Amino acid sequence: MARTLAPVVAVERSANEARAARRDRLAGAAFTLPALIWILIFFAAPLVLMAYFSFTPLSPTGGRGAIGLGNYRAFFAESAYVEALWNSVVTTAIVVVLSLLLAYPFAFAIATKVPRSWQRLALAVAILPFWTSYVVRSYAWLLALSPSGVINWTLHALGVTHHPLMLAYNPGATILGFVHFFIMLNTLTIYANLVQINPRYVLAARDLGAGAWRSFLTITLPLSIPGVMVGAFLTVVLCIGDYVTPQILGGFRELLLPQVIMMQIQRQLDLPMASTMSLLMTIVVAIVYLAMQRWLRMARL
């Protein structure tokens, strides 16, 4: 009896499963649809439109010109623009290196020297100023760096300097503002990676006679590279596209690409050129992403 019925049950079950699978497909798609549509209309489509804009330069009379590479040619022909792109790349590179070098020992100290139950608090306090408004954060640095600000005041009171130093309104101040922000970000990503490393690896190495430095260099450091790379990539994305920090702290001698983009929008009213510049910036980020992809995939933060 059971034997004769088995195929019928199996057929019925597979029909049920097929129905369930179809229902799954429809329902799954229905649930994700609103989010998908939002991202398509307000994220993907605008980017496509921007690309189209970038290929249709404004003609000298003010109307839209023919489709072509005119804007891209114009960008690379104008030395001020290329210089801004270069400044942005160099500034970002310096910021990435400095903030990683400063954040790594900090994250390492929190992960190894602070008692386990206090680590979360130590980390939360370390990233607390992260939550100030980022316009206000740059302004706060301006306060500290200004000729009559806290730093100059302290230096003067200690007798180190006699005249106030010009600390703000230069590329160094921009880098300082950036590094301050990205130390917090990188401490977070590096710490998250360090605590995932199995402590037994290091113990095993120590047991086999490796010194503290050797076990760090051959075990901890290589295993923490994914966290370092995630931090580095986030730093690149957020740093190269930031307008506020250089605009408030950097002065006007050395402009970064986002400042030039905003000038195109506000002064030249040349949206196609601004689109071209934004896309070139994105291409730089994409190249960085491709170069770092190997490590970014490894990191499951």
Add this chain to the structure above:
Amino acid sequence: MIRFFSRYFGTALATLYMLACYAFIFLPVGVLVLFSFQDGRLPVPPFHGPTLAWYGRALGNDRLMAGLGNSLIVGAVSSALSVLLGFLAAYGIARYIFPGRRALQAFLVLPLAVSYLLIGMGLLVTLSAFGLSPSLEMVVVGHVVINMPLAFAIVLAQLGEHQRRMEWAARDLGASTARILLTIVVPLIAPALIAAFCLCFTLSWDEFLISFLVTRFDVTLPVVIWTMLRGGLNPQTNAVGSIIFAGSILLVATVEALLFGKRRA
């Protein structure tokens, strides 16, 4: 003996380095908050006071308060939309198997890897292409683009297997999908939903660049502060900055308590 000293030395060095880092990280915020209580016209040393006068001025400043009101509305609406859309998408991806699921998941979080400048530029170009005028509604749209992927990721991480059994049980007992969502899924992951809302809100009411690009007359708080900065150093700006800082800390502490507080206990 040497070993003992080197270890002692290492710990001392690490402690010193950590203190230096904390000092560096807190320097600007410390200066900001301290001189918001300055009894004088300039927020620079020497410190006089404390006084709450600048807080009074800030709270009596119509433009600031209008900006604050706009920011609260934009933050609330965009965060609610972000959490709603993010939740639905996360539920669809976690509970149903359909082709292209992984690709869709990757696509939905793509805006997280793009700078705000690019998103703002895209919206500005769209406004211009369709002859629309800048507005607060566009800020809401932009903030949903940047925050929905975040809400989606947070909710997706919290939709675990143990809730799934309860959903099956409810379905067996004849509950409709809508009823399961409202009476089982939402209550079970309510902490994650609230945490996602708070985080989206913090990021939204802080966001400058997109708001700056797609608004003109009716603007959000960060844009008002931006225009105030042209007037130079002013304790009133310190006071506003301190208020925003306090508000954000409150929201982040809520997130922390909701997402991680229970697990530790």
